[in-house]
Amino acid sequence: MTNTPYVSTEIATQPDLWRQVSDGFAQYGGALPKPGQRVAAVGCGTSWFMAMAYAALREDNGQGETDAFAGSEFPAGRSYDVVVVISRSGTTTEVLDLIRATDLPTVAITATPGSPISELADHTILLDFADEQSVVQTRFATTTLALLRASLGEDLQQAAADAETALTVDVDELAKLEQVTYVGTRWTVGLAHEAALKQREAASAWTEAYPAMDYRHGPIAIAEPGRGVWVFGEPPAGLLHDVAATGATVVHHPDLDSMASLVVAQRVAVAKALALGLNPDQPRSLTRSVILD
Numbered sequence: 001m002t003n004t005p006y007v008s009t010e011i012a013t014q015p016d017l018w019r020q021v022s023d024g025f026a027q028y029g030g031a032l033p034k035p036g037q038r039v040a041a042v043g044c045g046t047s048w049f050m051a052m053a054y055a056a057l058r059e060d061n062g063q064g065e066t067d068a069f070a071g072s073e074f075p076a077g078r079s080y081d082v083v084v085v086i087s088r089s090g091t092t093t094e095v096l097d098l099i100r101a102t103d104l105p106t107v108a109i110t111a112t113p114g115s116p117i118s119e120l121a122d123h124t125i126l127l128d129f130a131d132e133q134s135v136v137q138t139r140f141a142t143t144t145l146a147l148l149r150a151s152l153g154e155d156l157q158q159a160a161a162d163a164e165t166a167l168t169v170d171v172d173e174l175a176k177l178e179q180v181t182y183v184g185t186r187w188t189v190g191l192a193h194e195a196a197l198k199q200r201e202a203a204s205a206w207t208e209a210y211p212a213m214d215y216r217h218g219p220i221a222i223a224e225p226g227r228g229v230w231v232f233g234e235p236p237a238g239l240l241h242d243v244a245a246t247g248a249t250v251v252h253h254p255d256l257d258s259m260a261s262l263v264v265a266q267r268v269a270v271a272k273a274l275a276l277g278l279n280p281d282q283p284r285s286l287t288r289s290v291i292l293d
Contacts, residue, residue: 005134005270005274005279005280005281006132006133006134006281007132007134007136007138007202007266007270007280007281008267008270008280010132010133010134010138010139011138011139011167011263011266011267011270012167013139014138014139014142014143014163014263015160015161015163015164015167016160017129017130017139017142017143017146018142018143018146018156018159018160018163018259019156019157019160020129020143021127021143021146021147021150021156022146022147022150022155022156022157022160025147025150025151028125028147028151029150029151031107031123031124031125032084032107032125032147032148032151033058033063033064033081033082033084033107033151035062035063035064036063036064037064037081037082038064038065038066038079038080038081039055039058039064039065039066039067039080039081039082039083039084040066040067040068040069040074040078040080040082040083040084040104041054041055041066041067041068041069041083041084041086042068042069042070042071042074042083042084042085042086042095042098043070043071043085043086043087043095044070044071044072044087044092044094044095045137045197046088046137046141046194046197047086047087047088047092047095047137047141047144048068048069048070048071048086049141049190049191049193049194049197050086050141050142050144050145050148050190050194051068051069051084051086051190052068052187052189052190052193053145053187053188053189053190053191054066054068054084054145054148054149054187054190055067055068056068056186056187056189056190057148057149057152057186057187058148058152060186060187061152061153063152067080068190070094071085071092071094071095071097071098072094074098074102076101076102079104080104081104081105082104082105082106082107083098083099083102083104083105083106083107084106084107084109084148085098085099085106085107085108085109085117085121086108086109086110086144087108087109087110087115087117088110088111088112088131088132088137088140088141089110089111089112089115090108090110090111090112090115090116090117090118091112091115091116091117095117096116096117096120099117099120099121100120105122105123106120106121106122106123107121107122107123107124107125108120108121108123108124108125109124109125109127109144109147110124110125110126110127111126111127111128111130111131111132111140112128112131113126113128125147127140127143127144127147130143130144133281134280134281135201135281135282135283136198136201136202136269136280136281136283138198138266141194142259142262142263145259146159146259158257159257159259159260162255162256162257162259162260163257163259163260163263165256165260166253166256166260166261166263166264166267167263167267169264169267171264171267171268171271172271174228174249174251174264174268174271175268175271175272175275176275177226177227177228177249178206178226178227179205179206179207179208179222179226179227179228180196180199180205180207180227180228180229180230180251181196181207181208181209181210181215181219181222181223181227181228181229181230182195182196182207182208182209182210182229182230182232182265183209183210183211183212183215183229183230183231183232183239184209184211184212184231184232184233184258185211185212185213185232185233185234185236186233187233187258188232188233188258189209189211189212191232191258191259191261191262192209192210192230192232193209194262195207195209195230195232195262195265195266195269196208196209197209198265198266198269199265199268199269199272201269201280201283202269202270202272202273202278202280202283203269203272203273203276203278203280204276204278204283204284205269205272208222212231212233212235212236212239213236215229215239216239216242220242220243220246223243223246223247223248224246224247224248225247225248226248227248227249228248228249228250228251229243229248229249229250229251230251230252230261230265231250231251231252232258232261232262233258234254235252240252
């Protein structure tokens with residue numbers, strides 16, 4: 001590609017968007033779950049991974065029992081006070097079917113005004129300023145998570161500053177790694193899955209993702225020189241030493257908010273795609289939304 005891909009421009013807007021939803025939380029917060037409510041968070045693909053991160057954060061913040069599900073796997077017979085449904089396009093079949101099938105209160109977070117999800121959900125939070133031209137999601141996903149973190153009482157100012165730092169990290173050598181496995185703990189497990197998905201989508205690369213403690217239960221067998229292990233959040237005791245012993249490259253950003261580390265991973269995915277002559281805005285076999293007949 002000779003032109004800058006849309007996704008690169010969209011990645012660079014994330015610090016300002018995180019500040020925007022954090023500073024303007026009051027206009028969105030009324031629709032989001034209240035402390036003590038039992039919550040399900042649902043999405044597909046990237047949106048599911050953001051739901052995973054939110055669910056763990058909400059529980060760890062003592063806000064109430066929170067489960068995360070892929071749209072197709074939502075347990076219809078289970079009771080919740082509210083279901084938070086994340087969908088950039090607002091047209092994804094599985095989440096629309098879920099909303100139609102449930103009598104539970106639903107809150108939709110979407111980037112697309114006038115989409116079907118807005119008609120079906122009880123409440124809709126529209127983040128159209130975070131929408132994207134690239135098929136590969138970056139800023140809508142993280143802006144949604146920033147909003148959800150703000151709803152838990154978190155201050156996103158440092159995370160936004162860290163994201164600005166993430167935009168300056170040299171990613172050329174990281175993009176040369178043959179294979180990367182992403183690991184995390186609690187809320188960063190969702191970020192690990194999302195980082196792995198970005199490389200698969202943008203660069204058709206072999207990536208894997210696991211909870212960090214589970215990584216030594218088999219997956220470490222593929223670690224070797226020329227491959228990498230990317231650790232989100234605080235690594236379990238001994239993990240970095242065990243990975244280093246394999247000769248694999250350890251990638252860890254202890255001084256950055258974990259969402260900012262995800263920004264670095266997004267940039268690596270784009271750099272790898274461009275180095276391979278691929279278009280990261282239009283990955284093969286992918287569309288903006290999965291709509292089933």
